[in-house]
Amino acid sequence: MSEEPAVVLxxxxxxxxxxxxxxxxxREDIYEEARSHLREMLAKGVTPAQAISGxxxxxxxxxxxxxxMEISGALASQHTGAMASIVARRIHRSLMAAVAGVVLLVLGxxxxxxxxxxxxxxxxxxxxxxxxxxxxxxxGKIDSPMTATDLLGDWIYPLTVAVVALSWIxxxxxxxxxxxxxARNR
Amino acid sequence: xxxxxxxxxxxxxxxxxxxxxxxxALLDLLRERPHYGLEILDRLRVEAGVDLAEGTxxxxxxxxxxxxxxKAEWRLEEANARPRKYYALTAxxxxxxxxxxxxxxxxxxxxxxxxxxKKP
Numbered sequence: 001m002s003e004e005p006a007v008v009l010x011x012x013x014x015x016x017x018x019x020x021x022x023x024x025x026x027r028e029d030i031y032e033e034a035r036s037h038l039r040e041m042l043a044k045g046v047t048p049a050q051a052i053s054g055x056x057x058x059x060x061x062x063x064x065x066x067x068x069m070e071i072s073g074a075l076a077s078q079h080t081g082a083m084a085s086i087v088a089r090r091i092h093r094s095l096m097a098a099v100a101g102v103v104l105l106v107l108g109x110x111x112x113x114x115x116x117x118x119x120x121x122x123x124x125x126x127x128x129x130x131x132x133x134x135x136x137x138x139x140g141k142i143d144s145p146m147t148a149t150d151l152l153g154d155w156i157y158p159l160t161v162a163v164v165a166l167s168w169i170x171x172x173x174x175x176x177x178x179x180x181x182x183a184r185n186r
Numbered sequence: 187x188x189x190x191x192x193x194x195x196x197x198x199x200x201x202x203x204x205x206x207x208x209x210x211a212l213l214d215l216l217r218e219r220p221h222y223g224l225e226i227l228d229r230l231r232v233e234a235g236v237d238l239a240e241g242t243x244x245x246x247x248x249x250x251x252x253x254x255x256x257k258a259e260w261r262l263e264e265a266n267a268r269p270r271k272y273y274a275l276t277a278x279x280x281x282x283x284x285x286x287x288x289x290x291x292x293x294x295x296x297x298x299x300x301x302x303x304k305k306p
Contacts, residue, residue, distance in 0.1 A: 033223065036268055039268060040224050054241060055239070055240045056239070061245075064248075068249055
C-alpha cells in the first residue's frame with residue numbers, strides 16, 4: 001500500500017502525466033525528487049494540502065522543466081525548426097521572441113519576394129527585371145522593355161541566391177540570439 | 187486599486203526580487219556543503235529570509251544543474267531510509283558565485299548610498 005494520501009497521489013499522477021514529453025531518466029528524477037520532498041513534508045506533520053501547495057499545480061510545475069528541456073535541447077542541436085517553434089510559441093509573452101518574430105517575418109517576406117522575382121524572370125525573361133527610365137525605378141514586370149533599362153539583367157539569378165542565403169544565415173543568427181536570451185531570462 | 191490587487195502586485199515585485207537573490211543565496215549556501223531540496227528551502231527561509239517556494243527552487247536547481255553550476259546525486263542515508271537528492275557546487279558554480287557576489291556587493295553599496303542620500 002502507498003504511503004501517500006489520495007490528494008498527494010493524485011498530484012503526483014498528474015505531475016507524471018505532465019512530464020511525459022521529457023525523456024525517461026530525467027522525468028523519473030524530477031518525479032522522484034518531488035515525491036521524496038512530499039513524503040518528508042508529510043512525515044513532519046504537514047497536511048497533504050499544505051505539502052503540495054508550495055509546488056503549485058502539477059501542470060505548471062512540470063511546465064518549468066519541459067520549457068527548460070525544450071530551450072536547452074534547441075540550443076544544443078541548433079536545429080532551425082526547433083528554435084523557430086520555441087520562438088513562435090513565446091511571441092505573445094516575450095518581447096525578445098516578438099522582436100525575433102518580426103525580424104524573421106521581414107526576412108521571410110524578402111525571400112518570398114526574391115523567389116517570386118526569380119519565378120517571373122524564368123517565365124518571362126524579357127519583361128522582368130530591375131527597371132529604370134526617366135520616370136520610374138522599380139523591380140518587376142514591364143509592358144514595354146524598350147522604354148527602360150534593365151539594371152540587373154542575368155545578375156538577378158545570383159542576386160536571388162545571395163538574398164536567400166544571407167536571409168537564411170541572418171534568420172538563424174536571430175533565432176540563436178532569441179533562444180539564448182530566453183534561456184538567460186528564465 | 188483593491189487590497190487583493192495591491193497584495194498581488196507586492197507579491198509579484200517580491201518574486202522578481204527573489205528570483206535573482208534566491209540564486210545567489212542558494213549558490214552561497216551550497217558553498218558550505220551539499221544540501222538537499224527541503225534543507226535548502228528551510229535554511230534560506232530561516233537564515234536568509236528568502237522565502238522561496240518548492241515550485242521555484244526545484245526548477246532553479248534543475249537549471250543550475252543543466253548549466254553545470256551545481257551537480258546532484260541521490261543518497262540513501264542510514265538514519266533515514268528515504269533517498270534524497272543532494273546538490274553541490276561545481277568549480278564553475280564557485281567562479282560564478284564569486285562574480286555574482288562581487289557584483290551584488292558593488293550594487294548594494296551603491297544603492298545604500300543612494301537611499302541614504304540627503305533628501306530636500
